[in-house]
Amino acid sequence: KHTKQVYSGIQPTSIPHLGNYFGAIKQWVDIQNKQRPHQSNPLIISIVDLHAITMPKDPRLLNDYIYKCAATLLSCGIDPERTILYKQSQVAYHGQLSWILGCRVTLPQLSRMHQYKTKSDGLSEVPLGLFTYPVLQAADILLFRGTHVPIGEDQLQHLELCRSIAEKFNNAYGIDFFPRPVPIESEFTRLKSLRDPAKKMSKSDPDAGSRIELVDPADIIEKKIRKSVTDSMRLISYDPKGRPGLSTLIDLEAACTDLLPEEIAERCLLQATDKAEYKKHVSKVLVEHLRPIQAKYSRLIDDKKYLNSILDDGARRANSIAENNFRQICKIVGC
């Protein structure tokens, strides 16, 4: 009934790492590349800078990361001709819709959010934005009447809240205006931290050795892989439960090639490859895989004028959709 609209966002809080790349960005690029050219409801990706300031951020760093994030996405294959790539703060309707939707949410509903509980735990003063974050997120998606949201499992609860808000709004006004957006979950295995395979690779880990960023130079990649925590067995086998550290390295090679992890382990066994040799091999595969992305990134990152032109054009297109939807929302509400 509702036209399919895929919508996703990324926080400009650091350079995306391999987990973000294989777990999210590559999926966006696949979705984009399956679209018809000039389709009227293209993939929409927002660089969500308003979400990024939920916790205090140095303005210069934030601004830097917005450009780095845009350059990274473009380098990974996001094509501004086929995808609307824009910066959240350039579309003022996000804040306006967030207010309207916030009037349909209760305090207990927001208090139940796991992310809020985790992030507010231990803070002596909790910023209101941390509490209302999921409302802004719902507004992001619903402003574009998003139906499908590629999302990590940690965000499923927020998306469920978004559905409930959409439903409440629709029921209150007796109109089926907002879709109830569903997640598109990535099939990709969650990459583990290179320093502690019990944790996931994450940009919020203070130890940068735990993740490989998309723009890490070759020698840093080699060092991080060489120092990655595995186990005491010498040879290679794929066993994500029993040997999570080593299996993460195999997952990385599999993600860069057509090979399945089991095929890689079999090859290593046939060749009696030991762990030190295998780590060198994985570094080489990664460096090769990231080379074209990094080459494109280094061309783009210093071209602020080009990046601004992409973001401005994305904002123009996003605004035109948002304006049309918001006008209808106001009419429904009676504003």
Ligand code: ADP
């Ligand atoms: P981070 O934990 O690094 O801050 P986010 O929570 O911003 O990452 O997630 C952005 C996207 O990247 C989500 O779709 C999430 O599922 C994906 N992602 C994050 N970490 C990993 C990982 N270690 N392995 C696979 N995908 C990941």
Ligand code: NA
């Ligand atoms: Na593969």
